[in-house]
Amino acid sequence: MNEQMLGMDIVGWVAWVTGLIGVAVLAWGVIVGLVELARLEVHRIKGRDIAHERAVVRQDLGYYILLGLEFMIAADIMHTIRNPTLQELAVLGGIVAIRTVISYFVTQEMQESGRLEKWHGGSEDPRGSRRGPTD
Numbered sequence: 001m002n003e004q005m006l007g008m009d010i011v012g013w014v015a016w017v018t019g020l021i022g023v024a025v026l027a028w029g030v031i032v033g034l035v036e037l038a039r040l041e042v043h044r045i046k047g048r049d050i051a052h053e054r055a056v057v058r059q060d061l062g063y064y065i066l067l068g069l070e071f072m073i074a075a076d077i078m079h080t081i082r083n084p085t086l087q088e089l090a091v092l093g094g095i096v097a098i099r100t101v102i103s104y105f106v107t108q109e110m111q112e113s114g115r116l117e118k119w120h121g122g123s124e125d126p127r128g129s130r131r132g133p134t135d
Contacts, residue, residue, distance in 0.1 A: 022071030029064020
């Protein structure tokens with residue numbers, strides 16, 4: 001087996017593992033979301049208003065979806081490098097377009113809810129660290 005074939009096999013395995021990580025992230029997000037939703041529904045049954053917390057769970061699930069899609073896009077890019085057919089490129093383009101639309105709307109929703117602050121002049125960034133005037 002020559003080096004190029006071995007390299008393509010390695011790319012194939014890395015792509016497979018990367019795609020599997022993306023699926024795992026999506027599945028974990030769904031599990032976390034369901035557990036949180038069940039906990040909130042118990043509070044709702046007891047008479048508590050959970051509308052805000054439910055929106056937070058929905059946005060958190062959106063984070064997991066976006067992260068999982070990022071891994072899956074990376075896997076698709078690696079598959080396309082390994083087997084660059086027109087069909088693979090079309091599938092990759094469609095997935096990237098869908099992810100971009102989802103990302104845009106989830107980001108808009110988080111900004112409107114105040115969970116994603118705009119990064120400017122000393123405001124706190126979404127990762128929790130303070131930005132100073134020299135950043």
